[in-house]
Amino acid sequence: MASERRYCYTGCCTEWEQEIHLYIDGELSPAGCERVRRHLAKCEDCACFYRVVEREEQLLSGRLRQKVAMSAVPSLIADQVMDVIPSLQPITWGQRITKPVWAAASYCLDQNRRHYALAASMLICVIGVLLTMRIGNVEEEHFVHIKRNGTLMRVTLFEPIYISRPEGEFIEFPDGSLAYATYDTWFSVNAYQDEGGTSNVGTDRRLSLKSGELYLDVRPAKEGFSVICPNSRTMVFGTQFYIRINSGPMKETTVVVRTGQVSVEKLGKDQMASTIVEKGYMTKVFSYNGTVRMRIPYKADPLLMKRLNLFNEAKEDRSAQRLVPLLDVISKNGVLSRSGSAPEPPILPDILPQQAGEVFE
Amino acid sequence: MVHKAEVTLINQVLNGRKECYRPLVEKYQQKVFLLACSLVRNAAEAQDVAQEAFLQAYKNLHTLKDREKFGPWLYGITRNLCFTALRQMKVQPESIETLPSQEISNVVVMRPPGEDGLDIVETLLAKLDQLPEKYQVLLRLKYLEDYSYQEIAEMLDLPVDLVRSRLFEGRRLLREGMDRIRRVENGQ
Numbered sequence: 001m002a003s004e005r006r007y008c009y010t011g012c013c014t015e016w017e018q019e020i021h022l023y024i025d026g027e028l029s030p031a032g033c034e035r036v037r038r039h040l041a042k043c044e045d046c047a048c049f050y051r052v053v054e055r056e057e058q059l060l061s062g063r064l065r066q067k068v069a070m071s072a073v074p075s076l077i078a079d080q081v082m083d084v085i086p087s088l089q090p091i092t093w094g095q096r097i098t099k100p101v102w103a104a105a106s107y108c109l110d111q112n113r114r115h116y117a118l119a120a121s122m123l124i125c126v127i128g129v130l131l132t133m134r135i136g137n138v139e140e141e142h143f144v145h146i147k148r149n150g151t152l153m154r155v156t157l158f159e160p161i162y163i164s165r166p167e168g169e170f171i172e173f174p175d176g177s178l179a180y181a182t183y184d185t186w187f188s189v190n191a192y193q194d195e196g197g198t199s200n201v202g203t204d205r206r207l208s209l210k211s212g213e214l215y216l217d218v219r220p221a222k223e224g225f226s227v228i229c230p231n232s233r234t235m236v237f238g239t240q241f242y243i244r245i246n247s248g249p250m251k252e253t254t255v256v257v258r259t260g261q262v263s264v265e266k267l268g269k270d271q272m273a274s275t276i277v278e279k280g281y282m283t284k285v286f287s288y289n290g291t292v293r294m295r296i297p298y299k300a301d302p303l304l305m306k307r308l309n310l311f312n313e314a315k316e317d318r319s320a321q322r323l324v325p326l327l328d329v330i331s332k333n334g335v336l337s338r339s340g341s342a343p344e345p346p347i348l349p350d351i352l353p354q355q356a357g358e359v360f361e
Numbered sequence: 362m363v364h365k366a367e368v369t370l371i372n373q374v375l376n377g378r379k380e381c382y383r384p385l386v387e388k389y390q391q392k393v394f395l396l397a398c399s400l401v402r403n404a405a406e407a408q409d410v411a412q413e414a415f416l417q418a419y420k421n422l423h424t425l426k427d428r429e430k431f432g433p434w435l436y437g438i439t440r441n442l443c444f445t446a447l448r449q450m451k452v453q454p455e456s457i458e459t460l461p462s463q464e465i466s467n468v469v470v471m472r473p474p475g476e477d478g479l480d481i482v483e484t485l486l487a488k489l490d491q492l493p494e495k496y497q498v499l500l501r502l503k504y505l506e507d508y509s510y511q512e513i514a515e516m517l518d519l520p521v522d523l524v525r526s527r528l529f530e531g532r533r534l535l536r537e538g539m540d541r542i543r544r545v546e547n548g549q
Contacts, residue, residue: 018529025503027510027525053532059482060489060505067486077390077408078383081415085379159373160366161536164387184364329366 013039013046020050024057053357077162134300144192147172150318151171160188160210176306177205177225180311180320185212193223213244215311228267229253231292232285237263242308256282258308266294280305368428375422379446386415391433391506396516399501400443400469401450414439436516488535496531499524 016039022028023036040047142157149169155161156287162167163185171179174192181187191206205225207214218225220238227234232253239260245253255264258279265274266285275297277283282300286293312319367388371380395412397407418435425434489497502513509530514521 003452021529021532022525025507025510025528056481057504060485061507063482064501064504077394077415078386079413080412081386081419082380082383083415084412085382088416158379160368160370160384162384162388164384166391188366230418356533359509 001058013043016043016046016050020046020053024050024054029055114242135298144189145174146189149320155189158188158190158208160186162186163212165320167335170320175205175219175221178218178318179207180215180315182213186210187212187214187215190228209243209245211245213242215242215308216240217315229285231267231287232294233265233267234262234264236260239279240308240312242304242311244302247314252284254282254284254304256304256308258305258312264294266292279281367431371422371425371428371431373505374419385431389435390415392432392508392512393435393518395502396436396439397443397507398505399498400440401446402501404444406450410439410442414442417442431520433515437518440517445526485535492531492534496527496534499527499534500531503528 014038019032019036020040021027022023023033025280028036040050092358131315143154144157145152145154147153148171149165150255150343163181163183166183168180168182168185171181173179173189187207189206189211190208193205204223205218205221208224208228208230210230214227216225216236217240218236218238222237224235224237226236227243229243230251232255234241234243234255237260239262240258241260242256242258243253243261246250253264255262255277257279259279261276263274263276264283264285273294275283277297280300281297282304284295286295367385370381370385374385390411394407394411397410397414398404399409401407414435417438418431425431441468456478492500498517502508502516508516510521510524513519513528514524517524
């Protein structure tokens with residue numbers, strides 16, 4: 001009987017077959033998952049179907065990826081494309097104006113209206129060039145030199161940086177401060193002292209985190225180091241901490257401190273408030289009923305502390321691969337999935353907004 | 362949700378800042394490559410298609426009306442390049458809907474008993490190649506990178522419900538006949 005039931009593609013309950021596939025694919029709501037789990041606990045045929053199909057799907061996926069030789073190819077594409085780009089000319093704003101002007105000018109010239117054509121063309125081309133150069137509002141660009149996975153490169157301040165490597169990247173700043181950014185993180189360097197750079201805006205150290213996660217090991221210095229998120233600003237003078245901002249419309253910033261202390265300030269239209277988060281503690285800044293709220297610091301989630309500890313171990317050799325298990329841990333706990341369709345991080349059940357003193361107004 | 366940083370980068374590229382194109386390529390290179398892989402089924406060809414898709418997108422960036430739709434627009438360029446490549450390989454497709462279907466073979470390669478999982482996987486892989494293209498493309502995208510139904514729908518410009526039903530139907534077809542064969546093996 002055991003061998004009969006071992007392969008049971010058609011043995012499961014018909015009405016549950018699609019639900020089980022959706023469950024395997026992670027496409028069900030938490031309530032839907034619970035419904036399927038309860039059924040699998042009661043129905044041996046469906047449970048057998050689920051076990052067999054889930055295993056085969058994993059093996060099939062692995063085998064297919066092997067055939068396509070997944071690991072190396074995609075990351076080469078950016079290098080190849082950027083090698084060709086310098087020889088290409090995208091159409092800029094100035095060209096969009098001057099191209100049709102030249103076409104009109106050619107027509108006028110053909111019609112022996114040379115003097116009108118020439119005057120009009122020259123005037124409009126000058127305007128096009130001015131628009132392209134943005135005279136009157138020329139932005140002097142500032143740069144800083146950082147290392148991305150060991151490679152030194154120059155980045156423009158305020159310019160978005162995107163982490164495309166599945167294993168994430170180690171970013172080293174001019175003062176030796178270190179960050180590990182996970183896959184699908186967007187951030188920018190807004191200010192940094194850089195002796196090799198052309199200039200700097202201010203003397204402090206500032207990052208802007210648009211979405212994703214950063215693990216930070218900040219070198220002590222008299223200049224503050226701050227990370228600005230859409231709804232918060234976190235500032236330290238030298239410590240190790242973790243910060244995450246989700247990419248959905250309801251922004252929630254999470255800050256966890258491994259060593260030292262950080263100051264977290266909530267940003268919003270309403271009254272400003274800030275708190276100090278000590279070693280081993282965490283806080284969240286989130287939207288609630290249309291306002292920005294912040295939790296009183298509480299004991300850090302053990303999982304998040306474990307991640308920070310792993311970061312601390314991996315930082316010496318800058319090994320992003322050692323941190324890959326972090327990604328697996330993150331995925332399994334549904335905090336951030338690698339596919340990017342992230343469920344929102346859960347609010348810890350022992351913290352309730354209505355408890356007195358728990359949430360800043 | 363499209364990130365505002367993407368729109369910023371597109372504006373910067375249109376202002377002549379070519380280096381701002383790199384983060385966009387890095388963000389989409391994996392998906393574009395896998396989409397191409399699922400359609401042309403050849404990694405080398407897929408790499409060429411992906412590179413060409415980014416270059417075409419760069420040259421024609423000024424034609425993109427809604428800058429928040431860079432991703433779907435890029436996937437459209439990729440799909441068209443794939444169909445062109447397939448035509449050159451003499452496969453003659455016009456769209457995912459009209460890609461030629463192949464008869465599902467009832468002949469399954471029988472292998473000597475071994476590690477059950479791997480034997481079954483090789484059989485399933487062989488059957489995957491025989492599925493109609495409209496199922497095959499979706500299954501390949503799902504197996505290669507475990508994209509969500511929403512992401513697959515975006516990459517192939519299909520409704521999510523259709524993705525859901527085709528994945529389900531594709532998996533049924535993939536395993537059709539397998540149970541019967543196994544029951545025969547078990548002496549039933």
